[in-house]
Amino acid sequence: DQQVKQNSPSLSVQEGRISILNCDYTNSMFDYFLWYKKYPAEGPTFLISISSIKDKNEDGRFTVFLNKSAKHLSLHIVPSQPGDSAVYFCAASPLDGNYQLIWGAGTKLIIKP
């Protein structure tokens, strides 16, 4: 039972354009959402997060949008750069879930020159 879904296994975007990665979730108890980035042969690294009391969080070129009614979040990267080529994981946690993260399967982002 996939509680966090990333329906696009891969995404190809031209350098300089906007990359939009999507994530859907089913559990309404999730209250905190995170995006991690993973390069090959490395562990995931934290990128950006958002709590349910917000609908947008921005950090430089990265912005995460949350639509609670649709149980959907998205990560926008603008402008996309070659170093952004990686696998992006969406993860979710209930507010009191101090130790638990539920992960999506990841989306591989390829930035074309």
Added chain:
Amino acid sequence: DTAVSQTPKYLVTQMGNDKSIKCEQNLGHDTMYWYKQDSKKFLKIMFSYNNKELIINETVPNRFSPKSPDKAHLNLHINSLELGDSAVYFCASSQQGKVYTGELFFGEGSRLTVL
């Protein structure tokens, strides 16, 4: 200096063998985790220790046994390896188990292949 280091990075072994993966973190965190990334690329938590105490023990075969000699180390021992155990195992750490702050630091992963 690697913050979370795990060894070995690659492990190829026969079915039925027993193997261990070691993990160490030098971040001063008090919570450590083992995750398994399966063939479908999902990351699933297996265990979590907080100050050497087992906090999370997901539905994992009892052939898997974590050991935390101190809060900087969390090792994973696997008995009687099976083909389905082939995966990438990630160790991670965080401060006070606050995963929702995003401060989850991962090791590079250990790719286990069971033949």
